[in-house]
Amino acid sequence: xxxxxxxxxxxxxxxxxxxxxxxxxxxxxxxxxxxxxxxxxxxxxxxxxxxxxxxxxxxxxxxxxxxxxxxxxxxxxxxxxxxxxxxxxxxxxxxxxxxxxxxxxxxxxxxxxxxxxxxxxxxxxxxxxxxxxxxxxxxxxxxxxxxxxxxxxxxxxxxxxxxxxxxxxxxxxxxxxxxxxxxxxxxxxxxxxxxxxxxxxxxxxxxxxxxxxxxxxxxxxxxxxxxxxxxxxxxxxxxxxxxxxxxxxxxxxxxxxxxxxxxxxxxxxxxxxxxxxxxxxxxxxxxxxxxxxxxxxxxxxxxxxxxxxxxxxxxxxxxxxxxxxxxxxxxxxxxxxxxxxxxxxxxxxxxxxxxxxxxxxxxxxxxxxxxxxxxxxxxxxxxxxxxxxxxxxxxxxxxxxxxxxxxxxxxx
Amino acid sequence: xxxxxxxxxxxxxxxxxxxxxxxxxxxxxxxxxxxxxxxxxxxxxxxxxxxxxxxxxxxxxxxxxxxxxxxxxxxxxxxxxxxxxxxxxxxxxxxxxxxxxxxxxxxxxxxxxxxxxxxxxxxxxxxxxxxxxxxxxxxxxxxxxxxxxxxxxxxxxxxxxxxxxxxxxxxxxxxxxxxxxxxxxxxxxxxxxxxxxxxxxxxxxxxxxxxxxxxxxxxxxxxxxxxxxxxxxxxxxxxxxxxxxxxxxxxxxxxxxxxxxxxxxxx
Numbered sequence: 001x002x003x004x005x006x007x008x009x010x011x012x013x014x015x016x017x018x019x020x021x022x023x024x025x026x027x028x029x030x031x032x033x034x035x036x037x038x039x040x041x042x043x044x045x046x047x048x049x050x051x052x053x054x055x056x057x058x059x060x061x062x063x064x065x066x067x068x069x070x071x072x073x074x075x076x077x078x079x080x081x082x083x084x085x086x087x088x089x090x091x092x093x094x095x096x097x098x099x100x101x102x103x104x105x106x107x108x109x110x111x112x113x114x115x116x117x118x119x120x121x122x123x124x125x126x127x128x129x130x131x132x133x134x135x136x137x138x139x140x141x142x143x144x145x146x147x148x149x150x151x152x153x154x155x156x157x158x159x160x161x162x163x164x165x166x167x168x169x170x171x172x173x174x175x176x177x178x179x180x181x182x183x184x185x186x187x188x189x190x191x192x193x194x195x196x197x198x199x200x201x202x203x204x205x206x207x208x209x210x211x212x213x214x215x216x217x218x219x220x221x222x223x224x225x226x227x228x229x230x231x232x233x234x235x236x237x238x239x240x241x242x243x244x245x246x247x248x249x250x251x252x253x254x255x256x257x258x259x260x261x262x263x264x265x266x267x268x269x270x271x272x273x274x275x276x277x278x279x280x281x282x283x284x285x286x287x288x289x290x291x292x293x294x295x296x297x298x299x300x301x302x303x304x305x306x307x308x309x310x311x312x313x314x315x316x317x318x319x320x321x322x323x324x325x326x327x328x329x330x331x332x333x334x335x336x337x338x339x340x341x342x343x344x345x346x347x348x349x350x351x352x353x354x355x356x357x358x359x360x361x362x363x364x365x366x367x368x369x370x371x372x373x374x375x376x377x378x379x380x381x382x383x384x385x386x387x388x389x390x391x392x393x394x395x396x397x398x399x400x401x402x403x404x405x406x407x408x409x410x411x412x
Numbered sequence: 413x414x415x416x417x418x419x420x421x422x423x424x425x426x427x428x429x430x431x432x433x434x435x436x437x438x439x440x441x442x443x444x445x446x447x448x449x450x451x452x453x454x455x456x457x458x459x460x461x462x463x464x465x466x467x468x469x470x471x472x473x474x475x476x477x478x479x480x481x482x483x484x485x486x487x488x489x490x491x492x493x494x495x496x497x498x499x500x501x502x503x504x505x506x507x508x509x510x511x512x513x514x515x516x517x518x519x520x521x522x523x524x525x526x527x528x529x530x531x532x533x534x535x536x537x538x539x540x541x542x543x544x545x546x547x548x549x550x551x552x553x554x555x556x557x558x559x560x561x562x563x564x565x566x567x568x569x570x571x572x573x574x575x576x577x578x579x580x581x582x583x584x585x586x587x588x589x590x591x592x593x594x595x596x597x598x599x600x601x602x603x604x605x606x607x608x609x610x611x612x613x614x615x616x617x618x619x620x621x622x623x624x625x626x627x628x629x630x631x632x633x634x635x636x637x638x639x640x641x642x643x644x645x646x647x648x649x650x651x652x653x654x655x656x657x658x659x660x661x662x663x664x665x666x667x668x669x670x671x672x673x674x675x676x677x678x679x
Contacts, residue, residue: 279538280531280534281534287510289512290509294509405517407520
């Protein structure tokens with residue numbers, strides 16, 4: 001590019017920058033009679049910054065640019081490398097509490113990250129494998145959390161009793177959502193599922209008699225260690241974990257135990273997901289994503305395939321909900337808004353649809369990134385957005401894009 | 413050998429709003445025969461296929477598939493059950509492979525019904541039971557036999573969408589065969605193929621007929637394919653049947669010539 005065209009290009013970018021900055025930066029709300037003050041010099045500064053930035057970008061040799069970099073490194077991180085990375089990640093996860101970075105905060109954050117990993121894997125079945133765009137996934141997360149909290153409140157059931165039951169309840173909700181949307185695909189399905197997610201949240205918010213409305217439900221117990229609660233002192237009639245093993249009580253023990261429970265649930269779901277992909281039903285999910293009409297012509301029942309995908313995804317979401325409720329000890333409808341659905345969907349998309357490891361990495365990044373950005377306070381979301389844009393430029397189809405075949409000709 | 417009827421199409425009509433796409437068409441397809449349905453564009457050939465394979469519900473008429481004392485009324489069966497129970501498999505005019513999956517996976521999915529049953533509805537598979545592993549191994553072997561037949565064994569683990577067009581067409585036919593059908597419906601298999609590939613494909617269809625003794629229903633525009641391999645030709649024009657008989661008779665039929673070339677006035 002010549003100097004003149006570079007200047008023209010930068011000028012154009014500056015113009016776009018100015019147009020964006022004019023309404024966003026040019027006006028500032030204030031207590032004056034008109035309600036705002038203007039700060040047009042700032043707009044000029046913003047435009048100038050864009051101009052210079054664009055000009056400097058033009059000086060970078062093309063082969064060092066970010067998207068070029070992405071194009072070159074799209075070459076296949078798979079096979080042994082993926083296995084190695086997954087193994088390292090698991091070892092790290094198991095050792096985390098004893099590592100020097102295993103503080104209260106980091107273990108709690110890691111538990112949250114694991115919950116997002118589970119959510120990501122669950123939605124991955126629906127969106128990544130079966131190709132059904134679900135924007136209301138948070139509904140099943142909420143069903144899991146609320147069914148656990150309510151069962152504790154009404155029937156005094158424990159975490160371990162409710163973990164499978166809440167999963168089943170959520171799976172039921174998944175089938176309930178699945179039945180009316182069987183005929184829908186793509187955008188239409190997305191809109192209806194979005195509505196379903198909002199419906200669940202609004203019902204939780206307004207059905208005060210049952211759900212406590214916006215006040216939520218508290219006093220949700222943490223998981224016990226094989227029936228023994230982790231607690232200080234010696235409550236009557238209960239053998240505590242600390243008493244049994246003769247360990248002094250420390251609040252961090254509860255966090256570590258919950259972390260390991262979440263890790264175990266995540267690993268179990270990972271095992272299940274990897275296995276189910278190689279079963280007839282898993283292949284049918286992918287076939288449905290590829291071509292529903294061809295599926296029908298081969299005698300596959302699209303209704304059953306869709307419902308099984310919704311149910312499996314929802315069940316996983318339900319498990320995540322139980323863990324979330326146990327971690328927070330308190331739930332309210334606020335935690336289950338559309339933002340959560342969007343986050344989980346971005347985890348699946350960023351991770352690379354269909355890839356277990358990719359989704360796990362994306363979940364860890366997206367769950368922990370806002371925490372690392374805390375020092376930046378109000379710029380947190382900006383950082384978050386920039387990271388997302390960078391990943392999408394670098395790897396437009398997700399971190400891991402290579403699909404491993406579910407069967408090979410000469411492996412059996 | 414005595415001709416055994418396999419599929420009876422009786423007075424089939426299909427109406428879309430004001431358009432009568434198929435108008436009172438009857439014909440019979442026989443076992444161990446290739447029955448071709450030909451006709452100019454828009455004659456209603458693919459509509460007949462869509463009625464047969466459950467994609468449309470016919471406005472009127474019966475579709476009876478009968479073999480070995482079993483009888484299926486196709487117009488009453490729900491979409492996927494036509495392939496699953498009656499054993500009618502089909503291919504599509506514009507190839508519909510599972511393009512993002514491998515060649516082998518395409519053929520394994522075609523055996524979904526048997527595999528699901530052998531794995532006790534996936535639960536046995538989840539537990540790693542022997543019955544599931546054996547069934548999967550058998551399915552892979554069956555796929556391998558078919559791949560050997562179309563020379564695609566070496567590319568079994570490649571993504572199906574990356575195959576050359578001719579291979580995709582043959583793979584789609586093979587995938588339909590992996591469902592173990594009684595009747596195979598192929599919709600314009602030679603479209604987009606060069607003469608050499610068309611001739612190969614024609615030979616392939618004949619070999620399927622002879623080896624597996626099934627009935628084949630063929631829609632095709634390429635007359636060299638149709639006339640070369642069809643045991644029986646049905647000609648449609650504007651949704652009506654204009655001729656029905658052996659290939660050599662049909663090509664001399666004045667009604668067929670008129671349908672393709674137009675009628676002479678005052679002829």
